[in-house]
Amino acid sequence: MCRHEAKGIRLIVKKISNILFPDKDLIGLRTRLEDMTFGGGGGITIPPFSQKDMEHLRIPLHEILLATNNLSENNIIAVGGFGKVYQGLSEQHGTIAVKQLDRRHGQGDHEFMMEIALLSAYKHENLVSLVGYCDKDGEKILVLKYEINGSLDKHVHRKDLTWIQRLQICLDVAKGLKYLHEDVGAQHRILHRDVKSSNILLDENWKAKISDFGLSKNSSCKCAVRLVNAREYHFSAELAQNHYEKDTLDEIIDSGLRSQMNSDCLSIYSTIAYQCLKKRRDERPTMGLVVDQLEKALDYQQGLSGSLHDVYISFRHRDTECHIVDDIYDALHQGDVSTYKDEVTQSRNESVLLKAIERSRLYVIIFTKKFAINSWYLDEVAKIIDCMKEKRQFLLPIFLNVSRSDVRTQKGYFGDVMSEYDRHPRMEVWRNALVEATNAPGLEYSKFRSSADLVTNVVEEIKNGLSTQDN
Numbered sequence: 302m303c304r305h306e307a308k309g310i311r312l313i314v315k316k317i318s319n320i321l322f323p324d325k326d327l328i329g330l331r332t333r334l335e336d337m338t339f340g341g342g343g344g345i346t347i348p349p350f351s352q353k354d355m356e357h358l359r360i361p362l363h364e365i366l367l368a369t370n371n372l373s374e375n376n377i378i379a380v381g382g383f384g385k386v387y388q389g390l391s392e393q394h395g396t397i398a399v400k401q402l403d404r405r406h407g408q409g410d411h412e413f414m415m416e417i418a419l420l421s422a423y424k425h426e427n428l429v430s431l432v433g434y435c436d437k438d439g440e441k442i443l444v445l446k447y448e449i450n451g452s453l454d455k456h457v458h459r460k461d462l463t464w465i466q467r468l469q470i471c472l473d474v475a476k477g478l479k480y481l482h483e484d485v486g487a488q489h490r491i492l493h494r495d496v497k498s499s500n501i502l503l504d505e506n507w508k509a510k511i512s513d514f515g516l517s518k519n520s521s522c523k524c525a526v527r528l529v530n531a532r533e534y535h536f537s538a539e540l541a542q543n544h545y546e547k548d549t550l551d552e553i554i555d556s557g558l559r560s561q562m563n564s565d566c567l568s569i570y571s572t573i574a575y576q577c578l579k580k581r582r583d584e585r586p587t588m589g590l591v592v593d594q595l596e597k598a599l600d601y602q603q604g605l606s607g608s609l610h611d612v613y614i615s616f617r618h619r620d621t622e623c624h625i626v627d628d629i630y631d632a633l634h635q636g637d638v639s640t641y642k643d644e645v646t647q648s649r650n651e652s653v654l655l656k657a658i659e660r661s662r663l664y665v666i667i668f669t670k671k672f673a674i675n676s677w678y679l680d681e682v683a684k685i686i687d688c689m690k691e692k693r694q695f696l697l698p699i700f701l702n703v704s705r706s707d708v709r710t711q712k713g714y715f716g717d718v719m720s721e722y723d724r725h726p727r728m729e730v731w732r733n734a735l736v737e738a739t740n741a742p743g744l745e746y747s748k749f750r751s752s753a754d755l756v757t758n759v760v761e762e763i764k765n766g767l768s769t770q771d772n
Contacts, residue, residue: 358421360433360444364391369399379452381499381513383408383416388447394432398448402441413441419491419514420445427477429502429512448510450503457498464561465602466507468570472595473509474501479588538578545575566602569594600656610641611767613661615681617672618643625701626667628756636760638767658684663695663766665759666738670703670714676722676731683727683734690737695766698743699759709739 368389369376379386384403391397402413413436420431430446453470456462474496481491493511500513544550550571551559573594579585586594612633616626626642633640641657658664664685672678689696700708707713711720711732722728744762749755 358417358431358433360394360435360442362435362437362440362442364393365389365399365435365442365444367391368394368397372399372401379499383412383443383513394444396447396449397432398445400443400445402443410441413443416443416514423481423491425477425480426508427473427480427510429510445512448502448504450505450507452499453501453503453509454498456503460557464558465599467558468566468595468599468602470501470503470507470509471570472592472599474511475588475592475595477509477511479592482588542575542578545571563602566598569598569601573598600660603660610657610661611639612641612663612665612763613658613685614640614642614665614667615678615685616642616667617669617675617678619671625752625756628752629665629759632756632760633763636764638760638763654681655684658688661688661694662770663697663763664689665697665699665763667699667701668703668708668715668738669701671718672703672708673715673718673722673731676725676727679722679731679734680727682738683730686734686737695770696738696741697759697762697766698738698741699755700743700745700747702746704747705739705743705745709736711735 366372368391369387372385372387376387376389377385378388378398381400384401387399387401389397389399402408413434417431417434420429424430429448432444432446434444435442450456457467478493478496481493483490491514493514495513496511500511502510502512504510540553541550544553550567554562573586573591576584576586577591614626614629630640630642641661643654643657658681666682666685685696688694698705698708703715704713707715710716719731722731725731744755744758746752746755749758
């Protein structure tokens with residue numbers, strides 16, 4: 302980092318410290334916060350704040366006392382390294398979790414400032430939400446959104462916490478860590494350094510939120526941030542590694558959970574977990590890879606339980622005629638038919654779409670004159686045909702401003718567009734897929750009096766197709 306960058310950073314941090322701790326008797330705390338710079342010493346990178354940014358987070362002490370019955374012992378819901386945590390009910394903020402700093406537990410002003418700085422700057426669905434803070438009358442208090450299911454350590458040994466729930470919690474945590482490691486920019490990467498079950502909170506839907514950032518530090522190196530191999534669980538880690546290497550994991554997995562596990566899911570999950578336990582840093586995976594593998598494991602597991610979607614709709618976004626897609630989607634939604642349609646108009650995440658195709662029971666392809674302008678839509682048709690053949694699933698082609706014969710034979714305007722791919726290596730695959738798609742019974746817009754009539758018939762055909770599969 303150059304001298305000018307360092308000077309700018311010091312000015313930013315100084316400004317934040319003045320906002321957080323404006324009182325003259327807190328000059329020492331300001332100095333300590335100003336020491337939390339980028340890079341050297343494991344300091345923290347903090348984006349710039351304004352007085353307005355921070356002022357709305359300040360909560361008067363009397364409001365916190367009122368919400369928690371004067372920090373009553375009856376309101377205590379947890380005790381951790383930071384101190385006691387109280388549940389409170391605030392007229393302005395609703396149900397809240399109040400963390401009161403107790404230096405006797407080993408943490409102090411540094412951790413207090415660290416949590417405010419980080420949770421003010423970093424927002425993600427899998428990170429705990431900061432409501433505000435209080436630093437008056439000698440108190441150092443953090444106010445967080447209350448998560449109704451508490452911390453993971455209170456549930457991890459419960460028999461009714463299913464394997465899918467546990468896998469989803471793992472994925473949530475991985476996504477939160479990936480955000481901190483990879484999605485905030487190279488100069489803002491954060492290492493949490495205290496990830497454990499008691500620091501994972503669960504909301505009403507069992508979505509996991511990472512909490513307790515007091516021990517976090519910045520990692521501004523340009524190399525990929527990889528998992529830190531925490532050895533506090535040394536015995537459990539060694540046990541799991543040994544059984545993985547011997548292919549005897551069944552001996553240490555709870556029998557009730559093992560009976561719920563898809564074998565492919567367990568294989569993927571255990572493999573990425575094993576990689577996380579490697580002693581050499583360069584052998585451990587990035588959080589991006591962990592997220593990818595856990596998503597794949599979850600896909601396999603949910604495949605055991607059934608499809609993710611009843612219907613997958615394939616259509617070209619830029620075709621103005623495809624407003625009918627929204628009408629079909631709304632009608633199916635009202636009929637409690639789970640339907641997937643890609644909402645992305647500028648860029649498409651093909652891996653996500655391919656998974657959605659694989660996990661759907663029935664397919665609708667809406668053909669238009671310009672459908673083939675982007676080769677992805679042809680790949681989509683080919684993938685749908687493959688899944689349809691493999692699983693004997695129902696396909697409903699719809700022809701809006703193009704005839705069935707033009708699509709089948711690649712003639713007319715549709716054929717002109719297809720001719721752009723004459724030398725493409727997948728041309729034969731696409732042609733065969735289009736023939737297969739047009740051979741399926743379908744609906745032609747030209748034969749209906751209105752788009753409303755077409756939508757009604759589409760919904761009826763889909764429900765009949767789903768009913769046939771159920772039987």
